[in-house]
Amino acid sequence: MTFESARFESARLDAADPLASYRDRFLPMGDVVAYLDGNSLGRPLAASANRVRDFIAEQWGGRLIRGWDESWLGLPLTIGDDLGRVALGAAPGQVAIGDSTTVLLYKLIRAALDACPDRTEIVIERDNFPTDRYVVEGIAADRGLTVRWIETGLGNPEFGTAADFERAVSAVVGSSTALVVLSHVAYRSGFIAPAAEITARVHEAGALILWDLCHSTGVVPVELDAWNVDLAVGCSYKYLNGGPGSPAFAYVASEHQAVLRQPIQGWLGSATPFEMGQGYQAAGGIRGFLSGTPPILGMLAMRDMIALIDEVGLGAVRAKSIALTSFAIALSDALLPDAVLATPRDPAHRGSHITLDHPGFAAIMPRLWARGIVPDFRRPDGIRLGLSPLSTSFAEVELGARAIAEELVR
Secondary structure, three states, X not given: OOHHHHHHXXXXXXXXXXOHHHHHHEOOOOOOOEEOEOOOXXXXXXXXXXXXXXXXHHXXXXXXXXXXXXXXXXHHHHHHHHHHHHHHXXXXXXXEEOOOHHHHHHHHHHHHHHOOOOOOEEEEEOOOOHHHXXXXXXXXXXXXXXXXXXXXXXXXXXXXXXXHHHHHHHHHOOOXXXXXXXXXXXXXXXXXXXXXXXXXXXXXXXXXXXXXXXOOOOOOOOOOOOOXXXXXXXXXXXXXXXXXXXXXXXXXXXXXXXXXXXXXXXXXXXXXXOOOOOOOOEOOHHHHHOOOOOOHHHHHHHHHHHHHHHHHOHHHXXXXXXXXXXXXXXXXXXXXXXXXXXXXXXXXXXXXXXXXXXXXXXXXXXXXXXXXXXXXXXXXXXXXXXXXXXXXOHHHHHHHHHHHHHHHOX
């Protein structure tokens, strides 16, 4: 593929794209011509802008405090059920919206460890996202537990297969393991972990598992119930397009809800929140994992993206994701031969972003942004192209790869 043929190929792919028309549902990008960071912050839908504006003017402004009595308090569970059905493979009553990913990790990790008092180890992958590692390390230090590290190298250009990942997990999970914390899609490489197989292996050891779904929810099919997952968390500002700082979600399998007790005992998670009584008694079901007043404004926009994914179908979203990342890899092979692909070439093992490593990438990032080309950068030397299927065109991918190649030779 040459510079010239790449442009023709992107035009051909866009013309044949059955999801191309959905890009018109997103707000214009201003001076950005290629937005390739949808796995860090998704673009806003026009419907979300209208929803938030109308909410402020009519519900918040018009109903004021009376809005809590009508529908607001139920939104964490209502939206949670919608998300579970559309994107998580979760039956009703197992998903709740609220808090940040970090806070929910803390709550669910603590709850899981309390349920396994005779076990002394937490297992996590060495290249997991920093928040996951930091929370695990902090809780382990506080409780005098041991952190066991899975060494897979998923954050590096040379990584193994799904079978290698399973073997690496099996090597450290044992009779002392209380909980395993893993990412379904690796934040740097985009590697998709074999969740069903690893969950089964962890259960064989008598341990619980918590999956971080931040880089898979809304773009990679997830089947939490079918995989027998115990716990999961994920954010909503990436492929769910909830906006900056929009709240995360927690999944607690129904079989664990009567046993696990989350540690941040807030009023909304109590059985009788409006009685304001003495002593805390957790609410039954998934509501018992809530804590404080729900972030209503922060969860509004994700409703529109969940509805859009439901309309399009997650299978179609995944097919477009594979096509986008495959095109990005082909472009990098042709136009960026000195860059190292740090992402699986097999689409079955790849999420919706790819990472390329090159020692010159850090220096060119400001120039790319000045040109309206917006990829992501991950140290030490990786450019990450996050491709959100419903808002990203093939032309944007081609423009991005072309600009990166041009800036490297300046």
